[in-house]
Amino acid sequence: MVQTLSPSRQRPLVRLIAARPLLSFFVLSFVPSFAYELVCIFVLRLPLVPWMFAAPFIGPFAAAFVVTAATDGRAGVRGLLRDLARWRVGARWYAVAALGLPALLMLCVLPVSGGPAAFRPDPAALGEWAFAFVLVLIVGGPLGEEPGWRNFATPRLQERFGPVAGTLVLGVMWGLWHLPLFLIEGYNHAGSDLAATAAPYAVFLGFTVAIAFLFTWLYNRSEGSGPIAVIAHTFCNVSLLPVLFPGVENDLHYEIVQLAAFSFLAVVLVVATRGRRGWRGAR
Numbered sequence: 703m704v705q706t707l708s709p710s711r712q713r714p715l716v717r718l719i720a721a722r723p724l725l726s727f728f729v730l731s732f733v734p735s736f737a738y739e740l741v742c743i744f745v746l747r748l749p750l751v752p753w754m755f756a757a758p759f760i761g762p763f764a765a766a767f768v769v770t771a772a773t774d775g776r777a778g779v780r781g782l783l784r785d786l787a788r789w790r791v792g793a794r795w796y797a798v799a800a801l802g803l804p805a806l807l808m809l810c811v812l813p814v815s816g817g818p819a820a821f822r823p824d825p826a827a828l829g830e831w832a833f834a835f836v837l838v839l840i841v842g843g844p845l846g847e848e849p850g851w852r853n854f855a856t857p858r859l860q861e862r863f864g865p866v867a868g869t870l871v872l873g874v875m876w877g878l879w880h881l882p883l884f885l886i887e888g889y890n891h892a893g894s895d896l897a898a899t900a901a902p903y904a905v906f907l908g909f910t911v912a913i914a915f916l917f918t919w920l921y922n923r924s925e926g927s928g929p930i931a932v933i934a935h936t937f938c939n940v941s942l943l944p945v946l947f948p949g950v951e952n953d954l955h956y957e958i959v960q961l962a963a964f965s966f967l968a969v970v971l972v973v974a975t976r977g978r979r980g981w982r983g984a985r
Contacts, residue, residue: 716772719768719769719772719773720772720773723769723772723773723858724855724858724859724862726765726769726772727762727765727766727769727850727854727855727858728765728855728875730761730764730765730768730769731761731762731765731850731875731879732761732878732879734760734761734764735757735758735760735761735762735879735882736882738756738757738760739754739757739882739883740882740885742754743882743885743886750883750886750889752841754843754883755841755842755843755846757843757846758842758843758845758846758847758850759846761846761847761850761879762846762847762849762850762851762854762855762879763845763846763847763849763850765850765854766782766849766850766853766854766855767779767782767849769854770782770854782849782853782854785853785926785927785928786849786853786928786929787928787929788924788925788926788927788928788929789927789929791924791925791927791930792924795920795923795924795927795930796930796933798920798934799920799930799931799933799934799937800933800934800937803916803934803937803938804937804942806963806964806967807937807938807941807942807960808942808943808946808947809963810956810959810960810963811943811946811947811950811956811959813959814950814953814955814956814959815947815950820947820949820950821946821947822947822948822949823945823946824944824945824946824948827944827945827948828945830944831940831942831944831945834940835936835937835940838936838939838940839932839933839936842936842939843935843939844931844932844933844935844936844939845932847876847935848928848931848932848935849928851872851876851917851931852917852921852926852928852931853921853926853928853931855872855875856868856869856872856917856918856921857926859871859872860918864977865918865922865975865977865978866972866977868918869914869915869918870911870914872914872918873910873911873912873913873914873915874907874910874911876910876911876914877906877907877908877909877910877911878907880906880910881903884899884902884903884906885899890902890903890906890957891953891954891957901954902954902957905954905957905958905961906957908961908965909957909960909961909964911968912961912964912965912967912968913938913964913968915964915967915968915971915972916934916964916967916968916971917931917934917935919971919975920934
């Protein structure tokens, strides 16, 4: 039987985390990741890959388990692990994550590529794309980030602020967590100075807020399935653009169209679900 220590017998740091779990989670997600990334960028001057793969595991992944252990003990950690491995959900949610989301991302290409004529699938590029997808799926950002953003933060933010406001908060925090990467020239169109980086980062931040509504809806409807969130996130990170639209550049104009499309989708989901986002309250 698992025994939980009373507050008076807990260590001071554990009591502090247990008293402010959401705040503790975000602090533990940001501070270690930011420190690690800034050292890699400015002190060690390491290349972007592979060092960036460790940041999510140092941040939101570790934070989710540390705070869960402090607040809910071993039973809570086991519950978090069960959610991360919850793969037995309806096939339609895998279809949304693996087909619907990529399809919408690719539809956003049409306004900036000259229309359907730009659709020229290149089978030769599929192997390279598949390798990148598996690599990112296993060791990249999604597996490190999603246990924190979705499985830990999403249900707690919804309980505290409601589905809409909670998702807004999470979308902003999710985008802010990526800020150090925009100090690297060329990352997501970041420039060499603040002025040249402001617009790309603003678009990225807006996109994380918009797509967070889709992720919250998927999380709620799939009963908190970790694999669904990781798959959806991986399709966002590993674009099918080189496979389906070779020759079309993934530039800032394309990302602005994505921002507009997913902002519209977020509004549709909020209206269609009457702000509940598929949420049924605490599970």
